[in-house]
Amino acid sequence: xxxxxxxxxxxxxxxxxxxxxxxxxxxxxxxxxxxxxxxxxxxxxxxxxxxxxxxxxxxxxxxxxxxxxxxxxxxxxxxxxxxxxxxxxxxxxxxxxxxxxxxxxxxxxxxxxxxxxxxxxxxxxxxxxxxxxxxxxxxxxxxxxxxxxxxxxxxxxxxxxxxxxxxxxxxxxxxxxxxxxxxxxxxxxxxxxxxxxxxxxxxxxxxxxxxxxxxxxxxxxxxxxxxxxxxxxxxxxxxxxxxxxxxxxxxxxxxxxxxxxxxxxxxxxxxxxxxxxxxxxxxxxxxxxxxxxxxxxxxxxxxxxxxxxxxxxxxxxxxxxxxxxxxxxxxxxxxxxxxxxxxxxxxxxxxxxxxxxxxxxxxxxxxxxxxxxxxxxxxxxxxxxxxxxxxxxxxxxxxxxxxxxxxxxxxxxxxxxxxxxxxxxxxxxxxxxxxxxxxxxxxxxxxxxxxxxxxxxxxxxxxxxxxxxx
Amino acid sequence: xxxxxxxxxxxxxxxxxxxxxxxxxxxxxxxxxxxxxxxxxxxxxxxxxxxxxxxxxxxxxxxxxxxxxxxxxxxxxxxxxxxxxxxxxxxxxxxxxxxxxxxxxxxxxxxxxxxxxxxxxxxxxxxxxxxxxxxxxxxxxxxxxxxxxxxxxxxxxxxxxxxxxxxxxxxxxxxxxxxxxxxxxxxxxxxxxxxxxxxxxxxxxxxxxxxxx
Numbered sequence: 001x002x003x004x005x006x007x008x009x010x011x012x013x014x015x016x017x018x019x020x021x022x023x024x025x026x027x028x029x030x031x032x033x034x035x036x037x038x039x040x041x042x043x044x045x046x047x048x049x050x051x052x053x054x055x056x057x058x059x060x061x062x063x064x065x066x067x068x069x070x071x072x073x074x075x076x077x078x079x080x081x082x083x084x085x086x087x088x089x090x091x092x093x094x095x096x097x098x099x100x101x102x103x104x105x106x107x108x109x110x111x112x113x114x115x116x117x118x119x120x121x122x123x124x125x126x127x128x129x130x131x132x133x134x135x136x137x138x139x140x141x142x143x144x145x146x147x148x149x150x151x152x153x154x155x156x157x158x159x160x161x162x163x164x165x166x167x168x169x170x171x172x173x174x175x176x177x178x179x180x181x182x183x184x185x186x187x188x189x190x191x192x193x194x195x196x197x198x199x200x201x202x203x204x205x206x207x208x209x210x211x212x213x214x215x216x217x218x219x220x221x222x223x224x225x226x227x228x229x230x231x232x233x234x235x236x237x238x239x240x241x242x243x244x245x246x247x248x249x250x251x252x253x254x255x256x257x258x259x260x261x262x263x264x265x266x267x268x269x270x271x272x273x274x275x276x277x278x279x280x281x282x283x284x285x286x287x288x289x290x291x292x293x294x295x296x297x298x299x300x301x302x303x304x305x306x307x308x309x310x311x312x313x314x315x316x317x318x319x320x321x322x323x324x325x326x327x328x329x330x331x332x333x334x335x336x337x338x339x340x341x342x343x344x345x346x347x348x349x350x351x352x353x354x355x356x357x358x359x360x361x362x363x364x365x366x367x368x369x370x371x372x373x374x375x376x377x378x379x380x381x382x383x384x385x386x387x388x389x390x391x392x393x394x395x396x397x398x399x400x401x402x403x404x405x406x407x408x409x410x411x412x413x414x415x416x417x418x419x420x421x422x423x424x425x426x427x428x429x430x431x432x433x434x435x436x437x438x439x440x441x442x443x444x445x446x447x448x449x450x451x452x453x454x455x456x457x458x459x460x461x462x463x464x465x466x467x468x469x470x
Numbered sequence: 471x472x473x474x475x476x477x478x479x480x481x482x483x484x485x486x487x488x489x490x491x492x493x494x495x496x497x498x499x500x501x502x503x504x505x506x507x508x509x510x511x512x513x514x515x516x517x518x519x520x521x522x523x524x525x526x527x528x529x530x531x532x533x534x535x536x537x538x539x540x541x542x543x544x545x546x547x548x549x550x551x552x553x554x555x556x557x558x559x560x561x562x563x564x565x566x567x568x569x570x571x572x573x574x575x576x577x578x579x580x581x582x583x584x585x586x587x588x589x590x591x592x593x594x595x596x597x598x599x600x601x602x603x604x605x606x607x608x609x610x611x612x613x614x615x616x617x618x619x620x621x622x623x624x625x626x627x628x629x630x631x632x633x634x635x636x637x638x639x640x641x642x643x644x645x646x647x648x649x650x651x652x653x654x655x656x657x658x659x660x661x662x663x664x665x666x667x668x669x670x671x672x673x674x675x676x677x678x679x680x681x682x683x
Contacts, residue, residue: 016669017662023644025662027669029680037562039503048656053666056682065501079501079524086503120679130561130585144585146563147505148592148655156659158666162642194488195555198584228558230584251679259679294488315553319487413560415497432559434492436515 003269005166006233007201010141010266014124016158025158029123030140032109033060033096033150035087036415037128041151042090053157055095059118062087063108064415066101068378068405075101080416094154107381107407110134110348114218115383117247121236121263126153131348131431133224137217138244139236139266141201144225164230165199165275168268170206173282178465180358181216182350182429182448184208184280185223186288190298192278197229200276203268204234208282214243215354222349223431226295235267287464289335290433290446292323297433299335301451301463307331326435327443328423336461338445342426343368343375343402343456344438345449347412350429351380353387355449359429360393362453362467368401369459375402376418378410402456414438427455471594473652478621479548479575483612484538489552490559491586495568499524508564509571513539539572543617549576551608556597557586566593576622578629580605591645592655596624598639624650 004012016025038060045051052058065080075081084101091098099105105112110131113119119135125142126132128150135142149159169192171184189196202224209217217234224232234240241260244250251259286300297320299306308320308331324331329338345351345359356379368375377397379385385407388394394404411418412430414437420426422441429452430437433444447455450464458467499511501524510528517539519532533540539547550569556579557565566589569577577590578598590597600608611631612618621630624646629637648655659666674681 017665019644021643023642025659025665027666027673029673029677036500040505040563043503050656054670054681057680077501083501083503122677123680128561128563130559144561146561146566146585146589146592148563148589152656152659155656156663156666157670158659160644160655160659194558195581195583198555198581225559228555228583255679259677262677294490315487322486413492413497415500432490432492434490434559436496437492440496440515440521 003271005268005272005274006139006203006235006266007141007164007166010122010124011163013122014141022162024161024163026124026161027158028126028153029057030118030125031058031153032113032125032127032132033058034064034109034129035062035083036064037147038090038150039083039086040147041154042094044151045094045154050155052094052096052154057157058096059113060087060091060096060098061106061109061112062101064409064413066408067416068408068410068418071101071406104382107384108348108351108409110222111351111380111384114138115381117244117249120244120250120259121240121266126159130225131222133232134218134222134348136221136224136232137214137234139234139240139263141231141233143231164201167197167200167202167229167276167278168274169202169204169278169280171204171208171280171282172206173208174211175208175282175285176465178450178468179285179287180448180450181212181219183285183288185220186290186295186298186446187285188280189223189227189295190288191280192227194226194294194296195228197224197227200229201231201233202227202229204232209234210237213354214239215352218352219349223295226431236263287448287451289451289461291327291329291335292320293326293433293435294323295431295433295446297323301335301461303335305329305331305333305335336463339371339460340425340427340445340455341371341373342420342424343372343452344411344426344428344430345376345452346378346380346410347430348380349431350449351378351384353384355429356384356388356393357391359449359453360396362450362464363400363402363457364396366400366457368456371459372401372456373424375456376405376411377402378405379407381407411438427452427461471652471654474594474596474624474649476621476623476625477548477575478619480544480546481549481551481608481612481618481620482538482544482547483609484550484552485609487553488555488558491557491562491565492559494557494565495562496522498522500562500564505567506571508568509573512568512572513537546573547617548573549578549620549622550574551605551612552577552579553605554579554581556582558583561585563589563593566590566595570595578605578608591649594649596622596649598629600637600639604637
C-alpha cells in the first residue's frame with residue numbers, strides 16, 4: 001500500500017460511500033453540542049418528525065451564554081436564559097447527555113470533550129463551532145459545522161463532504177524559553193495568512209510540535225481555523241496516550257490495550273505525500289502580539305506596529321489602515337509601548353490548566369498595574385477550575401488583582417456580560433481580534449497566557465522573556 | 471428549501487477583504503432560537519451608528535450613511551460583491567440566515583471561507599468564485615451612478631450584464647443540483663440508511679470504544 005497521510009487514514013476509515021464526482025458520505029463518531037448553534041437543528045428534527053440516529057454519540061453543555069459570576073441567581077439576560085433552557089429541554093427530549101450549567105463538569109465544549117475522554121484518536125468529531133479543530137490534537141478528524149449540518153449529523157450520523165487537500169506544517173527545532181504554543185500558531189497564521197489553509201487539512205509536525213504537551217497541541221489545532229483550514233491534526237504519540245490513559249470515558253483494561261495498539265498507527269506514514277509543505281524554524285519564533293483586526297495581523301513583541309505606507313498591495317494597505325484606525329494605533333509604534341486596560345485569560349484556546357499555571361507564575365506575588373480596569377481569569381471548565389484551586393492558583397490571581405470566575409466562553413466572544421466598552425483595549429488569550437468581537441468598539445490583542453499576565457502587571461505589552469530572565 | 475431560479479438583481483459592492491461572520495451578524499443576535507428575522511441586523515455594527523440589541527426596534531436607529539447598504543443606489547440588492555476570504559471566522563449559520571433574510575441570493579468574491587461557503591448552499595444562497603480581475607471589473611462597474619444589475623443563471627453557470635457581457639463560473643455539480651431542485655440534504659442521505667447501518671456495524675467491531683459512551 002502507498003504511504004498514507006494521517007488525514008488519508010482518518011478519511012478512509014469513515015467513508016460510508018462515494019459518488020463518482022468525489023462527493024462522499026462520511027460517518028461521524030462524536031458530536032459536541034452547545035446552546036447557540038443547536039436550537040434550530042433540534043427544531044428541524046421535530047418539524048420533520050426525526051429522531052437522533054445515535055444519541056449516545058453526542059454530549060452537550062452550555063458555554064457561550066453562561067454568566068461567569070453569580071450563577072446561583074441564574075441567567076439575568078432573558079434571551080440567553082431561554083436559549084440555555086432550550087438546550088436543557090432539547091437534550092432531555094432527545095436523550096442526549098448534557099453537563100448543565102450547575103454540573104461540576106460544565107465548561108467550554110472544546111475543553112470538556114478531551115478532559116472527559118469523549119474525544120479519542122481516530123474519531124471523526126463535529127460541533128456547531130469553528131474551534132472544533134481543537135480536537136485534531138488527539139489524532140482525530142475534527143471540524144466545525146453550521147446548524148444545518150448539526151441537524152444532518154443528528155438525523156443521519158453522517159456528513160456530505162469532499163476530501164480536502166493536505167498541508168504539512170513542520171515546526172523544526174526547539175522553541176526558545178518563554179515561547180509557547182500560542183506563539184507558534186500565531187506565527188504560522190502570520191506566515192500563511194488567514195486564508196492560507198482554505199481547502200486544506202493541516203497536519204502539524206516537527207520537533208517543536210512533538211515537544212508540546214496535549215494542552216499546547218490543542219492550542220495549536222484550535223487556531224487552525226484562523227488559518228482557514230478545515231481541520232488541524234497531530235499524529236498520536238506517547239504524549240497523546242499518556243494524556244488519555246485513565247480519563248473517565250477512555251476505555252480501560254483489555255480494551256485500552258487494543259485501542260492503544262490501534263491508535264499508534266494514527267500518524268502519517270514515512271514518505272506520505274502532502275499537497276503542500278511549509279517549514280518553520282522554531283528558534284525564529286518570538287512571543288507574538290496581534291496589532292490589527294485579523295489574526296494574521298501579528299508581529300513579535302519586539303517589533304513595531306507595521307506601516308501601510310510600506311505595503312505595495314493597495315487593497316492590503318487599505319485593510320491595514322482601516323485596522324489601525326479601529327485599533328486606535330499609529331504605525332511604527334513599538335508593540336511594548338501599547339498600554340492595555342483589560343486582560344482576559346481563558347477561552348477554548350488558552351483556558352486549560354497549563355495556561356492558568358503559566359499565567360499564575362507570572363503574577364504570583366505581584367500586582368496588576370494601576371491602569372488596568374479589569375483583569376479576568378475564566379477557567380475553561382469546572383475540573384480546570386477545581387484543579388487550579390487545589391494548586392492555589394486562584395489565590396495568586398486574586399492577590400494580584402485579577403477576578404476569578406466560573407467557566408465559560410466569556411469575553412472571548414462576549415455573548416454574556418463580560419464585554420469591552422468602545423475604545424477599551426484588551427490583552428486576550430482568545431482566538432479572534434475581529435472588530436467588535438469582545439464588545440462593540442473593543443480593541444483586542446491576541447497573546448499567550450504568560451504574555452497576557454505580563455501585560456496585566458506592566459500595564460502594557462512586555463517581552464515575557466525579559467521578565468522571566470530578570 | 472426553495473428552488474434556485476434564474477433572476478436579475480442589483481449588485482451591492484462591499485469593498486473589503488476578510489469580512490468575518492462576527493461582522494456579518496454580531497454575537498448578541500445569536501441568542502435567538504429561530505432561523506429567521508436576522509436581516510435587519512445584517513452587518514449591524516457597520517450599518518448603524520448605535521449598539522444593536524435583539525429586542526430593539528431597528529427602524530428608528532441612526533444609520534451609518536457611509537456604509538454601502540445604506541446607499542440609495544443599492545436598495546433591494548440581491549447580489550453581494552465582495553473580496554477575498556468572505557465569511558471567515560465563526561461557523562455561525564446565522565450569517566447566511568441574515569444575508570438571505572436581508573434578500574441576498576448570490577455572493578460574488580475571489581474566495582470564501584470554507585464553513586461559510588458550505589453553509590450558504592444549505593440556505594439557498596449561491597456563492598460564486600470569480601477571478602480577481604473579474605471581481606475588480608465588477609467593482610468598477612458597480613460604482614457607477616446607477617447600480618449594476620446582473621442576471622444569474624445557475625443552470626448555464628453564467629452571469630450576464632444588461633450590455634450582454636457574460637462571465638461563466640464553476641459550481642460543484644452535486645451542490646448545483648441541490649440548489650436547482652431545492653433538495654433536502656437529510657432526505658437524500660437517509661436514502662442510504664442501509665449503507666450507514668452496515669458501515670456502523672463494521673465500525674463497531676473495529677473500534678468498539680466509539681460506541682456506548
